Amino acid sequence: MTIARKLYIKTYGCQMNVYDSERMAEALGGQGYVETTTPDDADMILLNTCHIREKAAEKVYSELGRFRSLKAERPDLKIGVAGCVAQAEGEEILRRQPLVDLVVGPQSYHRLPELAEKARNGARALDTDFPEQDKFDHLSARPKARRGPSAFLTVQEGCDKFCAFCVVPYTRGAEVSRPAERVIAETRDLVERGVREITLLGQNVNAYHGHPGGLAGLVRALSAIDGLARIRYTTSHPNDMDDALIAAHGEVPELMPYLHLPVQSGSDRVLKAMNRKHNAEAYLRLVERIRAARPDILLSGDFIVGFPGESAEDFEATLALVDAVEYGQCYSFKYSPRPGTPAAERPQVPEAEKDERLQRLQTLLRTQQRAVQDRMVGRETDVLFEKPGRTPGQMVGKSEHLHSVFVTGPGIARGELRRVRIAESATNSLRGELLEPMHAVR
Numbered sequence: 001m002t003i004a005r006k007l008y009i010k011t012y013g014c015q016m017n018v019y020d021s022e023r024m025a026e027a028l029g030g031q032g033y034v035e036t037t038t039p040d041d042a043d044m045i046l047l048n049t050c051h052i053r054e055k056a057a058e059k060v061y062s063e064l065g066r067f068r069s070l071k072a073e074r075p076d077l078k079i080g081v082a083g084c085v086a087q088a089e090g091e092e093i094l095r096r097q098p099l100v101d102l103v104v105g106p107q108s109y110h111r112l113p114e115l116a117e118k119a120r121n122g123a124r125a126l127d128t129d130f131p132e133q134d135k136f137d138h139l140s141a142r143p144k145a146r147r148g149p150s151a152f153l154t155v156q157e158g159c160d161k162f163c164a165f166c167v168v169p170y171t172r173g174a175e176v177s178r179p180a181e182r183v184i185a186e187t188r189d190l191v192e193r194g195v196r197e198i199t200l201l202g203q204n205v206n207a208y209h210g211h212p213g214g215l216a217g218l219v220r221a222l223s224a225i226d227g228l229a230r231i232r233y234t235t236s237h238p239n240d241m242d243d244a245l246i247a248a249h250g251e252v253p254e255l256m257p258y259l260h261l262p263v264q265s266g267s268d269r270v271l272k273a274m275n276r277k278h279n280a281e282a283y284l285r286l287v288e289r290i291r292a293a294r295p296d297i298l299l300s301g302d303f304i305v306g307f308p309g310e311s312a313e314d315f316e317a318t319l320a321l322v323d324a325v326e327y328g329q330c331y332s333f334k335y336s337p338r339p340g341t342p343a344a345e346r347p348q349v350p351e352a353e354k355d356e357r358l359q360r361l362q363t364l365l366r367t368q369q370r371a372v373q374d375r376m377v378g379r380e381t382d383v384l385f386e387k388p389g390r391t392p393g394q395m396v397g398k399s400e401h402l403h404s405v406f407v408t409g410p411g412i413a414r415g416e417l418r419r420v421r422i423a424e425s426a427t428n429s430l431r432g433e434l435l436e437p438m439h440a441v442r
């Protein structure tokens with residue numbers, strides 16, 4: 001019999017880290033670790049970290065500082081750092097933070113049980129290698145517990161694009177795709193445990209080549225799985241959006257009408273300096289082709305303002321592109337210089353300028369997002385219900401376009417997909433009414 005040990009994982013950064021945290025918890029499950037929701041009673045604390053912007057990376061050190069007193073009370077407590085900060089600054093973390101027992105980079109999670117054992121035996125352990133084999137092959141099988149209706153599933157990892165601002169190619173390594181058979185098997189397993197929607201993850205998910213038909217081939221294969229109602233994928237690079245994938249958006253009903261397609265800037269000069277390898281016109285044409293295949297698709301994007309060399313005129317070009325596209329969802333950031341990336345060495349835009357541009361861009365994006373959301377009123381959509389809402393009898397779920405929809409109605413269960421008419425648009429959510437109170441869709 002294994003001894004019960006408590007594991008607390010805190011996850012920062014992108015959805016891939018959420019998925020990785022689940023897999024790490026499972027891998028440590030074999031050593032008797034059970035997840036707990038507070039660091040206070042944990043035998044092991046793992047911080048799964050993000051290095052994308054300076055603020056994200058700095059959080060790790062302040063969070064670690066907070067564990068000092070816990071460790072003083074309980075010297076047996078083991079503290080680990082995983083994720084992209086571990087990969088980028090592993091050695092430095094061990095130097096700066098004596099209370100850290102283990103450091104593990106994103107490509108070494110299959111070695112976590114070994115590292116944990118080493119740490120329990122009193123040694124400090126570091127593994128930030130990029131091994132050849134697929135780490136997921138070596139992780140223990142998932143325990144067969146029931147789970148929520150929506151799940152992430154990593155199918156592609158790493159990036160070969162080297163945008164001039166970005167640390168991901170260094171922290172996640174080269175592009176690797178998982179074989180389609182494994183993805184299909186893992187999806188079946190998730191569906192058996194109650195999952196009805198999967199989001200396929202990859203840093204460049206549409207560069208997926210683990211299926212002869214690419215990501216489109218994988219999506220079509222997954223759509224044949226009984227009980228899987230919805231498929232989403234993220235994040236896509238505009239240059240990897242091929243005809244087959246665009247066609248799938250018009251033809252595969254399980255593929256949801258939502259696409260995260262970051263462009264970063266609307267200025268050709270800035271796009272070139274970013275090494276994005278496409279211009280604004282090519283992006284706009286791509287958007288047109290996607291909308292021709294699936295007219296109601298909701299587009300989402302990422303923007304960086306204040307990239308080195310961005311002039312007032314360049315920034316206006318970004319606003320013009322936003323106007324032309326009309327996004328339903330967007331994330332925008334001030335450029336943050338990252339050590340080891342080419343753009344960090346270039347002359348920087350003053351902070352006050354970045355602040356002002358970010359505010360102007362966010363105001364425009366907010367207005368746009370709200371307009372797109374408001375247009376949903378009166379329409380019908382399937383909603384996949386995930387959890388209780390704010391009032392008794394209310395449940396909240398996601399629409400096909402990934403809006404949060406609150407619905408009050410008799411007997412709506414978690415994991416149910418129901419037909420809803422959108423009645424009202426509020427800040428960041430919609431309110432809907434059940435159309436078929438007695439019957440679930442599909």
Ligand code: SAH
Binds near residue numbers: 165203237303333334
């Ligand atoms: N692979 C994805 C996203 C990677 S990171 C893609 O190609 O789009 C998510 C977002 O963080 C990026 O799209 C970008 O908008 C932002 N980002 C990345 N590096 C950044 C930096 N140094 N400063 C500010 N934002 C950054």
Ligand code: SF4
Binds near residue numbers: 159160162168169
């Ligand atoms: Fe980073 Fe660019 Fe790769 Fe996206 S495509 S992960 S932004 S380098």
Ligand code: F3S
Binds near residue numbers: 012013017052083168
């Ligand atoms: Fe952050 Fe790494 Fe994801 S840097 S955004 S956790 S790939």
